[in-house]
Amino acid sequence: MRKVLLVLGVSAVLVAAFWWLSADKDYVWRLPGDIPAPVVPADNPITDAKIELGRWLFYDTRLSGNKTMSCASCHVQALAFTDGRTRSIGSTGEIHPRSSMSLVNVAYASRLTWANPLLDRLEDQALTPLLGDDPVEMGLGSIPEDFATLLETETRYKSLAEEAFPNDDNPYSLLNGVRAISAFVRTIVGFEASYDRYIRGDETALGDAAIRGMDLFFSEKLECFHCHGGFNFSDSTTHTNARVEQVGYHNTGLYNVGGEGAYPTDNTGLYDMTGERRDMGRFKAPSLRNIAVTAPYMHDGSIATLDDVIDHYQRGGRLIEQGENAGDGRLSPYKSEFIRSFELSNAERVDLIAFLESLTDDAVLTDERYSNPFLD
Amino acid sequence: MILATSCSKPHLGLKVPFVATWGGEIIQCTDSGIALSDLRFYVSAIELVDTAGKSQALELHEDIPWQQRDLALIDLENGQGACVNGTGDTFAYLVGSVPAGEYQGLRFTVGVPFDRNHSNPLKALAPLDDPAMHWHWRSGYKFIRAGVETPNDGFWIHVGSTGCEGTVGNISGCRFPNRVTVELSKYVPNSDSISVDLKAFFEGIDVDDGESTSCSAGPAESACVSPFAALGIDFESGNLLGRQQVFSIGR
Numbered sequence: 332m333r334k335v336l337l338v339l340g341v342s343a344v345l346v347a348a349f350w351w352l353s354a355d356k357d358y359v360w361r362l363p364g365d366i367p368a369p370v371v372p373a374d375n376p377i378t379d380a381k382i383e384l385g386r387w388l389f390y391d392t393r394l395s396g397n398k399t400m401s402c403a404s405c406h407v408q409a410l411a412f413t414d415g416r417t418r419s420i421g422s423t424g425e426i427h428p429r430s431s432m433s434l435v436n437v438a439y440a441s442r443l444t445w446a447n448p449l450l451d452r453l454e455d456q457a458l459t460p461l462l463g464d465d466p467v468e469m470g471l472g473s474i475p476e477d478f479a480t481l482l483e484t485e486t487r488y489k490s491l492a493e494e495a496f497p498n499d500d501n502p503y504s505l506l507n508g509v510r511a512i513s514a515f516v517r518t519i520v521g522f523e524a525s526y527d528r529y530i531r532g533d534e535t536a537l538g539d540a541a542i543r544g545m546d547l548f549f550s551e552k553l554e555c556f557h558c559h560g561g562f563n564f565s566d567s568t569t570h571t572n573a574r575v576e577q578v579g580y581h582n583t584g585l586y587n588v589g590g591e592g593a594y595p596t597d598n599t600g601l602y603d604m605t606g607e608r609r610d611m612g613r614f615k616a617p618s619l620r621n622i623a624v625t626a627p628y629m630h631d632g633s634i635a636t637l638d639d640v641i642d643h644y645q646r647g648g649r650l651i652e653q654g655e656n657a658g659d660g661r662l663s664p665y666k667s668e669f670i671r672s673f674e675l676s677n678a679e680r681v682d683l684i685a686f687l688e689s690l691t692d693d694a695v696l697t698d699e700r701y702s703n704p705f706l707d
Numbered sequence: 708m709i710l711a712t713s714c715s716k717p718h719l720g721l722k723v724p725f726v727a728t729w730g731g732e733i734i735q736c737t738d739s740g741i742a743l744s745d746l747r748f749y750v751s752a753i754e755l756v757d758t759a760g761k762s763q764a765l766e767l768h769e770d771i772p773w774q775q776r777d778l779a780l781i782d783l784e785n786g787q788g789a790c791v792n793g794t795g796d797t798f799a800y801l802v803g804s805v806p807a808g809e810y811q812g813l814r815f816t817v818g819v820p821f822d823r824n825h826s827n828p829l830k831a832l833a834p835l836d837d838p839a840m841h842w843h844w845r846s847g848y849k850f851i852r853a854g855v856e857t858p859n860d861g862f863w864i865h866v867g868s869t870g871c872e873g874t875v876g877n878i879s880g881c882r883f884p885n886r887v888t889v890e891l892s893k894y895v896p897n898s899d900s901i902s903v904d905l906k907a908f909f910e911g912i913d914v915d916d917g918e919s920t921s922c923s924a925g926p927a928e929s930a931c932v933s934p935f936a937a938l939g940i941d942f943e944s945g946n947l948l949g950r951q952q953v954f955s956i957g958r
Contacts, residue, residue: 458843465865471838472838596928599927605870605926
């Protein structure tokens with residue numbers, strides 16, 4: 332018996348030692364108990380040094396070709412890291428076809444951007460805004476060497492890069508910069524909305540209207556939760572305990588140009604990537620967390636308010652009476668089966684909006700760990 | 708001579724120049740009227756065909772950063788004039804060698820081979836490290852960037868594999884590979900150049916109609932149909948149609 336105890340004791344010490352060693356290196360997520368940890372790519376573990384480097388880079392306008400724009404130009408913390416525009420504007424003035432997406436909890440997104448089934452890692456996604464030229468976003472395209480020079484010559488970046496990538500021959504590379512930005516962005520998580528406090532047992536966290544709105548949201552009458560379900564209110568969500576990979580794209584009947592289901596040619600959704608007609612107008616259901624602060628809505632910012640969004644879904648598709656995009660989205664042959672018209676009283680509408688507003692997490696919108704370090 | 712063949716086969720050093728043309732006339736970034744606005748493309752799997760019909764791979768010199776052994780980036784724009792998105796550097800010819808022989812044909816693919824097309828461009832070796840040639844959101848390279856500017860507007864096109872499946876880093880295949888096969892007979896080594904005729908490429912497009920049109924190979928883009936046909940590709944299906952019309956033997 333004594334021997335067994337001794338073995339157990341030694342094992343415990345070893346386990347504790349391993350725990351201590353790994354805890355020293357691994358990033359510790361500060362998550363509520365009911366929220367699983369996000370997936371972190373094995374080749375880019377999160378470290379404090381990377382987060383720090385990534386945070387500076389995220390807010391640094393020198394990452395754009397004409398030094399006018401940073402990642403934060405289209406991802407503003409107070410707006411849940413969106414930009415408040417219908418469509419984002421690149422550093423050289425080109426207008427992006429789509430609206431900036433929230434970065435809060437993006438670490439849980441099984442696919443990134445509005446309709447790109449190929450992108451499941453921030454490290455890959457980041458190359459498009461940084462280097463893409465159709466349209467130009469940050470426009471670093473032809474001068475990635477400037478980036479390496481910036482990291483190697485500026486004292487702050489030099490030491491942070493060397494600390495973040497200690498075993499790398501070239502810690503100052505754009506590859507490593509992208510890794511650091513991705514690590515930082517992955518840490519922007521928030522599950523402290525009134526709604527979260529309510530489901531964790533604080534019955535005072537939600538008012539009666541929001542509670543009634545929650546019941547409507549999760550009802551078969553409105554069907555919202557089919558696409559905006561789960562702890563992150565998006566069906567394209569994954570995490571370390573996920574059994575299967577969930578990826579969903581949906582046509583909500585926002586357009587029906589010409590009566591055959593077409594979307595405007597610069598925004599055809601999944602169809603643009605697959606070339607399959609059935610994918611016309613299918614976009615990812617974004618997370619509804621912080622949705623009250625991320626207007627305007629939809630992939631192209633074409634709906635201004637939550638009230639108008641509810642109109643769209645209540646009608647079962649949008650009617651555009653005139654202009655080049657005219658058509659009745661309700662009649663689109665590609666529309667999701669979950670988009671059906673429903674009755675909703677004015678009182679119920681107020682309740683539903685109260686619920687959507689309860690998904691705003693003020694902590695993540697103000698947390699200094701995600702704020703602009705140049706302003707500190 | 709006998710000694711040389713017994714030790715190692717004699718090799719023929721080869722330069723294959725490419726020239727941007729408009730209907731056979733040289734076109735430049737600084738031209739008035741119709742000006743070049745972009746012309747960069749990847750060439751791979753280059754072979755010479757001898758008089759007996761046998762093909763030999765052209766081994767490119769790897770000490771030039773524009774070339775790997777079997778792949779090169781041809782860059783015919785110099786960043787001036789209408790080539791606003793371009794670079795000052797150019798690279799106008801393949802440099803390599805083949806076993807000595809009597810050659811009368813040249814064939815190559817315009818595009819990056821699948822095995823290198825979907826790897827991380829930030830880790831890639833030159834000339835696959837050029838961010839302007841990478842199509843980050845489609846995963847893979849722009850095999851061709853080409854365009855002209857005219858007094859009223861112009862036209863540009865990006866060609867590369869689309870409809871790819873899997874995720875970046877794990878692409879399993881692409882429904883529309885969009886690699887162009889070029890087969891040129893009556894080719895005289897170290898004498899002929901290859902004309903890249905943008906007039907033939909943009910035959911079905913009114914490049915001066917005052918409407919800015921472009922083709923980035925998305926399925927809804929009707930402006931892609933005729934340029935793809937000129938490349939010998941059916942835009943709708945991705946199938947090879949037959950002979951391309953853009954690359955030909957120049958003077």
